[in-house]
Amino acid sequence: MLRIPLLGVALSVAPAWAQIDYRNLDRGRPSGVEDAYPVERYGFELAGGYRISRIGPGRAQQLFEPELSYGLAANLGVRAGTVIAITAREGGSATGVAGLRLTAKYNLSSERPWLPGIGFRLDGSLPVGSEGGSGIGGFASVLATRSLGRNRL
16 A cells, blocks of 8 residues: 555656766875866866975975866866965964966776776966965876776776
8 A cells, every 4th residue: 555655756756966976086185096087067076185295304384275176078177276385484384375276187088898097187387376486387197097896096
């Protein structure tokens, strides 16, 4: 008797929206391994990281790294982020923005049984802020992602 109403509820349920990139690994978070897949098309993602870097005897930096990603097109994501640095020095500390990072990531192919997921990433950095340095920089990389059970390499 209870089966008929439950069957009606099961057939009338709309598809659920859920996170589709739960295994996505961003640069430096949560490890040094990065995925070849950008954020999904038209999706926004706000990410942030924190790390401490020793830069010499008695000197250290705390780095906060907020980033905003956007899925510009299918398999193409763009990202803008900055680094907020707190640098400990003898006699005090300095706090400031340590540059602006711009990134574009394109996924060429999804992972297949005989082929890893392959992507390309272009990075640029601009010397913005009091801790940003004095030069611009650029970097290109090729990424390959291979799933091994629940892990990625």
